[in-house]
Amino acid sequence: MPVLELRHVTKRFGGLTAVDDVTFGVEEGELLGIAGPNGSGKSTLFNVVTGIPFGASSGEILFDGKPITRMVSHRIARLGLARTFQKDAEYPDLTAKETIALAAIYGRGLNRRAAAEAAETQLEAAGIGCARAGMLTTALSVYERKQLMIASALVMQPKVLMLDEPASGLTRPEIAALNAHLVKINKGGVTILLIEHVLSLLLSLAERLIVLNQGAVLAEGDPQEVIRDERVIEAYLGGRSA
C-alpha cells in the first residue's frame, strides 16, 4: 500500500485549473522527484496535499490508506506529513530556535518545554550552532534559512517530507551539503517528495520522476528516461521559445 496516494486530484482557481486530474502513489521510503516548467502546478500540488493554505477542489488524497482530502492542515501534519515552502522566512520576528519550536507545537502538539528541547536537537542536526539559534531568522544566511525550514519540518517527525525547491539560491558546495543531508534523512526512513529546479540535485536523488505540465502529469518513470522524453523536452523548451 502506498504511504501517499492521489486520485484524480484537481485544484481550480476560478477558470484556471492549476492541478488537473493528478493521480499517483508514493511508496514508503521512496524519494520521488517532481519537475515541470514554471507555473505547471508543482507548488499548488503540495498545497492541496498538505492543506496549507488550501485543499483540493476535487479528487481524493489518502495518507496511510486514510482520506485526508478535507482534513485541517495541523491534523494532516500530526499524521506525519510535513512540508517546506518555496519562499522562506515565514516568521521574521522569531529566532531560529523559536521557529522550530513553533513547528513542534503546531505539528506535534508538544508543550513549550518539550518543543524547545526538540528544537535544540533539530538545530544541532541542521548544523545551526547555539549562537545562530538565538538570532532572528532574517539574520541567517540563505543556506541556514533553508536548513531551518527543513529542521522545522523534521521536528514534526514526519513519515513523508515534501520539499519545494530547497536548493534555490544555494551555491554549489551548499547544494552538495543539502544533497548529503537529504540522503541521510531518506535513509533514516523518511519518504521524500522533492520539487527541484536544480536538475543535477534532482537526478542525483530521485528514484522516480514525475513531470507536470499545465497542472497535469506529462510523464512519469525512471528519471533518466523521463528527462529524455520528447514531450518533456518540448514542454520546457516550448515555454522558453513561446
Ligand SMILES: Nc1ncnc2c1ncn2[C@@H]1O[C@H](COP(=O)(O)OP(=O)(O)O)[C@@H](O)[C@H]1O
Ligand atoms: N493562490 C492562487 N490563486 C490563483 N492562482 C494561483 C494561486 N496559486 C497558484 N496559482 C496559479 O496556478 C498555476 C500553478 O502555479 P504553481 O503551483 O505555483 O506552479 P509551479 O510551482 O509549478 O511554478 C499558475 O498559473 C499560478 O499563477
Ligand SMILES: [Mg+2]
Ligand atoms: Mg512553485
